[in-house]
Amino acid sequence: MSNLVILKARKIKNRKYHTIQDYIRRRIQTGKYPVGSYLPSENEICGQFSTTRTTVRKALDELLKEGFIEKEQGKGSKVIERRKSLGLLTVKGFSGSIDYEVKTIVTEGPKITQWDPIIPFSLTEEEKRSNCVFFQRVRHINDRPVVLENNWYANDALQVINSEAFIEGSFFKTLSQEHFIEIMGAEQELRSIPASQEVAKNLGIQEGIPILHISVRFRTSKPGLNLYGDLYCNTTDYPICNSYFL
């Protein structure tokens, strides 16, 4: 009986605008429509999929909501850097800035370990049953360590990815471009805590200095895959920022 429910839930609904949306998203992910370039015009896309502008516009509207494109009346739909439109927490001027030189060093390669009880979110049964992939990184700005970052995810949902394979050192970029997995949302908890001995050592600061502790769960487009993060930020010189707009 429960099989029926699953089958029903998995039933693929053939929405024409979904087909178009998925096709264009995939072309963006694989760099066939690079960031900064313009998509084919709505009428051209109509031709490719033998449909009407109403349907094409619905697909583009969804990609707009997903943060892949922006529209310019009279010009076209431009591919944009998705991260910026996502309202994630970032170190001020972290990515895409020329003011700082940012380097990310993987200090513990992706490997299979136990789930860490420091994760404040409740794991799903599937995640509890699964092995856990862990890796640790330290982010440097101008050669000084600023963020210590622990990451976990369920190995049942995603293979171990070698850190050397990270595209431009970014795990998220790798997920998008190699595995077509996108961040769909996040829950975060922020705390101000004194630096522990381990954190102090990794960030090259004194023990007890106030540190911003962020616990985060990223929801992804891949069913069952959540990314858990545990970040320790030295905000003395570089505050953590975010912004969102309607």
Place this chain on the structure above:
Amino acid sequence: MSNLVILKARKIKNRKYHTIQDYIRRRIQTGKYPVGSYLPSENEICGQFSTTRTTVRKALDELLKEGFIEKEQGKGSKVIERRKSLGLLTVKGFSGSIDYEVKTIVTEGPKITQWDPIIPFSLTEEEKRSNCVFFQRVRHINDRPVVLENNWYANDALQVINSEAFIEGSFFKTLSQEHFIEIMGAEQELRSIPASQEVAKNLGIQEGIPILHISVRFRTSKPGLNLYGDLYCNTTDYPICNSYFL
């Protein structure tokens, strides 16, 4: 010559869907469509505005993006609490929770003062020229002070609002329901700092305890009106949370 540009920028474009959108938003703000209730059906709205479903659906789509409603296929469009859909930072379980008893006390009534140099955002020329309205609040959970909050805005953009007039103690609710001003976005900077003497006194903690310091600029739907906030959060017992989803 520059007058022409201004006139051009202010030119009101008569979009039918804007009319419908504004009308429904206003009814929600004034409680004529209360939270939890369903809007009239799309076809009914069509009748009221003698238009087609395409146009009505465009208006509802915008209200969906703005976070005022959610849609349920087969049932209708339901009015929802907007704050929750906004991804703002909040104390865990702060609003709408029964676990905690939350109280907000205005410790310094809205009054005209000088702009505080602690604001890390660059003020506009208009704001610099204007007087500045300031008020301070302390938020308590279970009778213990948890957040100290300073707020500023330009008096030229909005009159002084007496704190006794705050609807349910909320400044945002007052803005929405009395002045039809909505939050359109925010920029935030987060820092972990040791509690100063003043903060320690207000939050009833020891000086030097790590405190989460949040600087925020809210953009509003009223041109020229930004709200500036300066928050000091004791996250020992209650972490600061946010979440966003596509």
Place this chain on the structure above:
DNA sequence: CAAAACAACTTGTATGTACAAGTAATAATT
């Protein structure tokens, strides 16, 4: 009486069409 079928509503998807409005390069005018 209980289950199944139906009817009447709701929102969702899709087609087809027309014109408005913004952009950019080209052609015509001064």
Place this chain on the structure above:
DNA sequence: AATTATTACTTGTACATACAAGTTGTTTTG
């Protein structure tokens, strides 16, 4: 030569229509 108008594109708004799909209450059926 510089300005203006035209043209050919783009996206934006709006109409009218049809059927799919989900919800809910009523009616029919077994």
